[in-house]
Amino acid sequence: MSPLPDADQHLHLQAPEQTEWWRHAVIYQIYPRSFADADGDGMGDLPGITSRLDHLAELGVDAVWISPFYRSPQKDAGYDVADYRDIDPLFGTLEDADALIAEAHRLGIRVVVDLVPNHTSDQHGWFRAALAAGPGSPERDRYMFREGKGPGGDQPPNDWESIFGGAAWTRVREREDAPGSAWAEDGQWYLHLFDTSQPDLNWENPEVRGEFDSILRFWLDRGVDGFRVDVAHGMVKAEGLPDWSGHVEMVAGTEETPGGDAARPPGDNPGMPPYFDQDGVHEIYRHWRTILDEYEGQRILVAEAWVDPLERLARYVRSDEMHQAFNFAFLTQPWEASALRATIAESYAVNDSVDAPTTWVLSNHDVVRHASRLGFAEGAASGPNKGIGPQDPQPDRELGLRRARAASLLMLGLPGSAYLYQGDELALPEHTTLPAESREDPTFHRTGGEERGRDGCRVPIPWEAGTPAYGFSPTGESWLPQPDDWDAYAVSSQRGDAGSTLELHRQALRLRREYGLGTASLADEPQLAGAGGVLALVSSDPAGERPDVLLLTITGTEPVELPAGWSVVLSSAADAAAGSSSGTDGVVVPADTTVWAVRG
Incomplete structure (x- = not known):
């Protein structure tokens, strides 16, 4: 980590003229399958989203990020795209997308859509053509096809493993739809860092780059305000596609090469696999930035980049690249004040150095919801994206609720931008008791259930207490089963x-x-x-036009007295009353609580 400022120094100095909307926006993630179902088939859709936009306007968010709605076989919930310029019939039509964008803009809400550039679906026209065209063809050069190793090429080209479990390579001839006799000797393998149905694109191919230029313009012309880029740290792989696991073992054991230097993993970031965080991705984003800058209205690029250390993440948000990058280091911190402060300080240090905002996030569609993740005594589940199943230790729901409210209030008080995942505003917990037969996440199936997967955070959200599917669907249908005790979490129960x-x-x-x-x-x-x-932490206005605000978060077990001179204006817990003054009253902030207080 970078050295932290002394206690009496600023963690972050904000220039008052930095007013671009994306530097301070609160953006709400919509997972289309699970937000609102208008047609009653149990699957959320675009008309359903449009019908519920008033909820987001009342909430006060600046923008929405909508997870993929493109035409797809849905092997990975839409992150396997078959056509980037069309809407999957599950979700509606292009006309429905246009209506959604128009209504959001009418309500003053910007629209950011998901872009999936690392891979396509194996049902994409390009991959179908690649299978048919055979080895050495221009069609195959759009993807990562390689010859196998060993006698007859029977071994994968390298030892990479899929993020979803299992090998990251599939041999063409092993597919049920493998070409016929014309390619009977086809021994090539194709790379898929995720599911076998998600072949990786070859970003060294100019045709791939040109295609995504066109896709960007297609959606920008339809009025979207930006793109959240899936696996933004992927796309470019280390030259030669070197093995990885052997290097991990050598580094862990600090073995030495014959030359005397400590063995290091291949690639541009030695701390990451050779298929992530390669320097070549930045050329792509610099080019994309020039395209977005042609359009009015401050269109943005948002990086989903699980990158370590934070100095590497800051490279994605340099002034000529992306606008935001999710701060997953913050998301993965334990519920412990010193760890949170250290991450906050380092995040500002690296992002301020490139004049970029820090983009805070606590939950999304890939990780255990923080209302459950923080419901363990130590403040975190076994891992942010492994999932929780019926046989696993269960979180303490009341503890998780209290900490989730405190964590959210801390995040929303920090300078920079912030993302809310649908249901965060309800403190919605993970569905931790989903039966195996209901789970759809390929992670669950590819690991034989060893990883519970992400379905628990993707369950349709509750709108109306006491109604079928909690008002998610007019028929009571729901693509994933909802818990029986969510009435108290429903919007109708909490509003007012x-x-x-x-x-x-x-x-x-x-x-x-x-x-x-x-x-x-x-x-x-x-x-x-x-x-x-x-x-x-004290939040101050660079222009001096409003009072200082104290952001006070207690992660310990002991209550803390508010310093003299501060008055609480908002508390995550009812037992730290807003409006109380410190001093002789001795306002005490209880454990697992965040308060905002003003000076004077």
Whole structure:
């Protein structure tokens, strides 16, 4: 980690003229399958999203990010794209997409859509043509086809493993749809870092690059405000596609090469596999940035890049590349004040050095929801994206709820941009007891259930208590079963309840705008700096036009007295009353709580 500032120094200095919307936006992720179903087939759709946009306008978000809705066989919930210029019939039509974009814009909400450039579906026209064309053809050069190793090419080209489990290579002749006698001797393999149905594209091929230029323009012309780029740290692979697992073992054992240098993994980032975070991806994003800059309205690129260390992540948001990059280091931190502060400080240090905002996130469609992840005594589940099943240790729901509210209030108080995953505003927990027969995530099936997968965070959200499917679908159908005890989490149950998580988020977003927290400067609160289990940060306006705001988060087990001179304006817990003054009253902030307080 980078050295941290001293306690009396600023963690983050924000220039007052940096007012681009994406630097401070709160963006709400919509997972189309599970947001709202208008036609009653049990699958969420675009008209359903459009019908519920008023909820997001009332919540106060600046934009939505919509996960893939493209035409797809749905082997990986739409992240296996067969046609990037059409809508899958499950979700609607292009006309429905146009109507959604228009209504969102009418409500003042920008629209960011998902882009999946690392791979296509194996049902994409290009891959079908590649199978038919055979080895050495221009069609195959669009993908990562290679000859196998060993006698007869019977071994994969290298030892890479799929992110979803199992080998990352499939031999053409082993597919049921392998070409006939014309290619009976075809021994090639193709790379798929994810499912076998998701072949990786070859980004060294100019035709691939030109195709995605066209795809970007297609959606920009339809009015979208940007793209969240899936697997943004992928696409480019290390030259020669070198083996990986052997290098991991050598580094772990600090063995030495004959030349005397410590053995290092191949590729541009020695800490990452040779198929992630290669320097060549930045050329792609610099080019894409020139395309987006041609359009009015500050269109944006958002990186989903699981990259370590944070200095490497900051490279994605240099001034001529992407606008935002999810801060997964923050998401994966334990519920511990010093760890959170260290990550916050380092995040600002690296992003400020490239004049980029820090983009905070706590949950998404790939990780255990933070209302459950934080419901364990140690503050985190076994891993953020392994899932939780019926036979696993179960989170403490009340503890998770309290910490989730505190974590969300901390995140929304920090300068920069922030993402909410649908249901975060309801403190929706993971569905941890999904039966195996209901699970669809390829991770679950490719690992034989060893990894529970991501279905638990993808369950359709509840809108109306006491109704079939909680109002998700007019027929009561739901593509994944919902828990029987979600009435209390439904929007209808929480709307208007001053103590609910929904109203907490509405107040937080209102005060965030009122106090300009997204564009503020940040420093430690000297009276509490260094106190165990306490994160105390002062948010100040560079222009001096509003009072300072104290962001105080207690992760320890002991309550903490609010410093003199501060008054609480918002609390994640009802037992730290808003409006109370410190001093002789001795306002005490309980454990697992975040408060916002103003000076004076």
